[in-house]
């Protein structure tokens with residue numbers, strides 16, 4: 001693991017973590033002996049897909065391991081900009097650009113708002129690479145007002161997902177403004193934040209001011225994004241605990257990534273660790289065909305193999321829904337291994353977690 005020579009108070013400060021993000025080849029080479037494809041990757045992605053890593057997240061890396069799962073998530077490699085990878089993806093494969101800039105309205109009852117392009121660290125497989133490649137910019141008040149006006153005029157929207165970038169990286173005043181305006185709208189029941197800060201800079205949640213702001217606008221939910229068991233540190237646990245104590249449930253959405261978490265044993269470990277810190281695994285997403293990120297994709301068979309492995313080895317609470325997001329904004333589809341071997345009317349042959357076949361006639365009454 002990589003050590004930083006700073007005081008405990010600095011290490012536990014979110015501001016310090018953000019101010020000291022590693023953003024250049026030169027800085028990164030001080031901590032990690034970079035591979036040739038990483039050096040080339042950092043040079044060639046400059047100005048296209050930015051580099052930033054918090055000292056905290058970098059500290060989780062084993063610098064001796066070229067295939068380290070933390071390393072693969074945040075250090076660019078040349079493959080990102082190679083023709084083969086670039087041509088097999090689209091900047092906005094899921095057609096997220098919606099009716100108002102920053103807003104996606106795909107399902108009738110839910111709307112997605114992206115309110116900043118800023119993230120504490122930039123994940124190389126990000127589904128919103130098109131957004132973070134624009135540089136670091138928060139949406140203006142006018143842009144936010146237009147999104148909110150849209151939500152106000154669509155009564156069917158019950159659930160607003162606030163994402164980015166990382167929305168909780170914004171200052172409390174901005175977060176407060178968005179929440180206050182949304183809470184004025186009667187039909188908005190649920191507000192969710194999509195944030196990777198519990199993973200990239202859990203220090204954010206050691207600050208009472210943020211949590212006070214969120215708590216004022218209950219019910220608020222957090223969707224976070226742990227991908228690997230190594231990300232579940234004591235500090236991450238402390239952050240999650242502080243969020244949960246404010247009455248904010250935390251669900252996890254991971255992405256299936258080649259070389260990072262595409263091993264059944266690792267996925268079991270991740271989900272066990274999540275349950276231990278009281279985070280509910282919600283989704284395991286198949287990696288989307290995003291321009292500059294398709295080298296992280298696995299086959300669907302790999303995802304199904306993992307789901308098969310989980311069943312019977314962990315409580316149902318710890319099993320996420322494996323889903324593909326259909327191209328063109330056609331929505332999410334859950335995928336399961338096949339447990340219904342055959343069926344005639346009400347007579348089923350099921351396969352259980354041990355692979356045993358069981359006949360079962362299921363009728364009413």
Ligand SMILES: *Cc1c(COP(=O)(O)O)cnc(C)c1O
Pocket residue numbers: 104105106107110111112161332
């Ligand atoms: C995933 C997604 C949602 C939320 O879906 P849930 O299954 O409720 O988490 C809403 N809007 C868009 C555009 C999405 O991609």
